[in-house]
Amino acid sequence: MKNTYFTPGPAELYPTFYQHLQRALDEQIGSISHRSQRFRDIYQFADEQLRVLLSIPKSHGIFFTGSASEVWERIILNCVEHESFHLVNGSFSQKFYDYANALQKHAHLQEKPFGEGFDAADIDVPEYAELVCLTHNETSSGVQMRTSEIHKLKRKYPKKLFCVDIVSSAPYPDLDFNLIDSAFFSVQKAFGMPAGLGVWISNQSCLEKAEYLLQNDALTIGAHHTLPTLWKHYKTFETPATPNVLYIYLLGKIAEDFNRIGIDTIRKQTEEKARMLYKFLETSADYEPFVKQERHRSQTVVVANTTKPSPDVIANAKAANMIVGSGYGKLKESQIRIANFPAVSIEQTELLIDQLKK
Amino acid sequence: MKNTYFTPGPAELYPTFYQHLQRALDEQIGSISHRSQRFRDIYQFADEQLRVLLSIPKSHGIFFTGSASEVWERIILNCVEHESFHLVNGSFSQKFYDYANALQKHAHLQEKPFGEGFDAADIDVPEYAELVCLTHNETSSGVQMRTSEIHKLKRKYPKKLFCVDIVSSAPYPDLDFNLIDSAFFSVQKAFGMPAGLGVWISNQSCLEKAEYLLQNDALTIGAHHTLPTLWKHYKTFETPATPNVLYIYLLGKIAEDFNRIGIDTIRKQTEEKARMLYKFLETSADYEPFVKQERHRSQTVVVANTTKPSPDVIANAKAANMIVGSGYGKLKESQIRIANFPAVSIEQTELLIDQLKK
Numbered sequence: 104m105k106n107t108y109f110t111p112g113p114a115e116l117y118p119t120f121y122q123h124l125q126r127a128l129d130e131q132i133g134s135i136s137h138r139s140q141r142f143r144d145i146y147q148f149a150d151e152q153l154r155v156l157l158s159i160p161k162s163h164g165i166f167f168t169g170s171a172s173e174v175w176e177r178i179i180l181n182c183v184e185h186e187s188f189h190l191v192n193g194s195f196s197q198k199f200y201d202y203a204n205a206l207q208k209h210a211h212l213q214e215k216p217f218g219e220g221f222d223a224a225d226i227d228v229p230e231y232a233e234l235v236c237l238t239h240n241e242t243s244s245g246v247q248m249r250t251s252e253i254h255k256l257k258r259k260y261p262k263k264l265f266c267v268d269i270v271s272s273a274p275y276p277d278l279d280f281n282l283i284d285s286a287f288f289s290v291q292k293a294f295g296m297p298a299g300l301g302v303w304i305s306n307q308s309c310l311e312k313a314e315y316l317l318q319n320d321a322l323t324i325g326a327h328h329t330l331p332t333l334w335k336h337y338k339t340f341e342t343p344a345t346p347n348v349l350y351i352y353l354l355g356k357i358a359e360d361f362n363r364i365g366i367d368t369i370r371k372q373t374e375e376k377a378r379m380l381y382k383f384l385e386t387s388a389d390y391e392p393f394v395k396q397e398r399h400r401s402q403t404v405v406v407a408n409t410t411k412p413s414p415d416v417i418a419n420a421k422a423a424n425m426i427v428g429s430g431y432g433k434l435k436e437s438q439i440r441i442a443n444f445p446a447v448s449i450e451q452t453e454l455l456i457d458q459l460k461k
Numbered sequence: 462m463k464n465t466y467f468t469p470g471p472a473e474l475y476p477t478f479y480q481h482l483q484r485a486l487d488e489q490i491g492s493i494s495h496r497s498q499r500f501r502d503i504y505q506f507a508d509e510q511l512r513v514l515l516s517i518p519k520s521h522g523i524f525f526t527g528s529a530s531e532v533w534e535r536i537i538l539n540c541v542e543h544e545s546f547h548l549v550n551g552s553f554s555q556k557f558y559d560y561a562n563a564l565q566k567h568a569h570l571q572e573k574p575f576g577e578g579f580d581a582a583d584i585d586v587p588e589y590a591e592l593v594c595l596t597h598n599e600t601s602s603g604v605q606m607r608t609s610e611i612h613k614l615k616r617k618y619p620k621k622l623f624c625v626d627i628v629s630s631a632p633y634p635d636l637d638f639n640l641i642d643s644a645f646f647s648v649q650k651a652f653g654m655p656a657g658l659g660v661w662i663s664n665q666s667c668l669e670k671a672e673y674l675l676q677n678d679a680l681t682i683g684a685h686h687t688l689p690t691l692w693k694h695y696k697t698f699e700t701p702a703t704p705n706v707l708y709i710y711l712l713g714k715i716a717e718d719f720n721r722i723g724i725d726t727i728r729k730q731t732e733e734k735a736r737m738l739y740k741f742l743e744t745s746a747d748y749e750p751f752v753k754q755e756r757h758r759s760q761t762v763v764v765a766n767t768t769k770p771s772p773d774v775i776a777n778a779k780a781a782n783m784i785v786g787s788g789y790g791k792l793k794e795s796q797i798r799i800a801n802f803p804a805v806s807i808e809q810t811e812l813l814i815d816q817l818k819k
Contacts, residue, residue: 105489106492108489110492113491113495113706115492116492120491124486128482131463131464131466133478133654133655134471134472136468168527169526169657170527170702170703172701173527173531173686175684202684202685203684205681205687206684207681289703291491291703297491298491298703299527299658299706300657323563324563325564326533326534326537326559326560326564327560328531344528345470345471345530345647345656346528347655347657348656348657349656426492
């Protein structure tokens, strides 16, 4: 019997994944040239579907990388000469900051304890920070930053470039890309695909910054997947190097499925399932929501403290063919993480709640 | 009717690919955690199979990236403080050199015209070059450098790190990894998989160089997929970031299939098919081998000049469900490129020759 994966990535595959994969195999998408019109059509289709789904304006290009982690590096290399600024409240926002340090940038940070979230009013962006790095959804702790707060912060600092990690939440967050310069995600979370493809959305301002840095012989913007090379090839829906053609095809098809349902419906379903999960956690004697502030609770990765050892909870769920994520790092034994992605239905969420009640 | 892809990557999928993919879907490999024992077993299996196939000693680790192009960047960042040296005789060896320049290294090059190859006796490695960058098989021109010549060169310069691009030839070249410090390939060529995974083989000497450079605050070895982080996670068969789990599984399975056939047999079959193709080109009035020196002719990517416009040759082959590659760059109209990978049988090669004769 197949398991249902409630893990926060890799996660449950989207139900239509299999039929799209079969079609791709029938059409031999795995063998076509990335310099062919067939590939350009596939890229353009994925671009158009993502553009509709996430309301991405023409000012932004959509590029493909090997992973979202790769984009942490690319955005820092391409958009920071000296200083970046990071909001850090978990393991993944920490890694974004660590990448900036490893790239020898002067990385500023503002921290909150694990499980707490940021609001615009909390934040002072240092004067010389060129890029503000935010994490919409901290996968490790289940904390979100509301998009309204992200937008408010950008309005306060309109001249700084803003980059938002939406790895474990896209397409849920209704980011206003007229404000946000760059965002990125990977496909093995809410898009319900296997891992192996990162998606980087970036605007002309980021490109201009990269082109400015390119003139400076004292630094490098990298050699692979630089914004200028990505953008140059993007104009004809090509890529600088051979990309994951098959996954780009599948991403376009799943984004099309999402558009058929409608992004509003997907967001409402996400909120409905999150409401069910948090309500259960709040009323249960065996669990409680880890994130105290309701406005900071993630809609896509729900984290719970368990009174019983969480490995037992996870083992029991597994025996019922439901795979639940463990707590992150040192919270492995006392927390569970439940992904709330579109691949999992309201009915499956009810079954999980019934299981957790046992 | 399905096409047979004779293109030099993306290429024909290996015949067993489909059954391995079905099994992976049945086992929900696309959803498993990259921090699970199941994933560690998959990584270890791929590692063991590649180790047998390519005779990789314990001194070398095997790492996964998004693509082989990414490795061009990683090896330069991790193993070059000031100077690299490149043999350039085509578009891909040129790109390796371009990457080093983009990373602000002092990149030396020795060039040969498109279609000509290198022997060890031709080559003077500059005194201060730290890394010697060679391309075993230049995919753009169909030129190879014999492994015996690569080994001879390393013996002449034993203290320099040697890195060999085997993107469009692995597992054919019998590289001696007791001499060669690093090599890399991508899976969409001779391994007969869709694009989306790079494989980087690298030894302790490369790691030590990266660790040495890491102490130097005046430069960066990058943040993503650095050798020290790859190696640290590799010790427990994990990866620093979420990798393409599904493709690592498939690569292990195809490498196992190759090992069942035996690498000697695969090499002999490759040579037999190459002999058939070159013999046909030499005796035909309509074609000739582009590479004049027999010892420099690639065994895995056969390039031919055509007397008729090559787009017509390609269109006629396509009408017979055989997809042949075009010439590279400005030779698009006057050459064809024929991949000779394990996914294509002797019988299919005969059918292609019959088609080209028409």
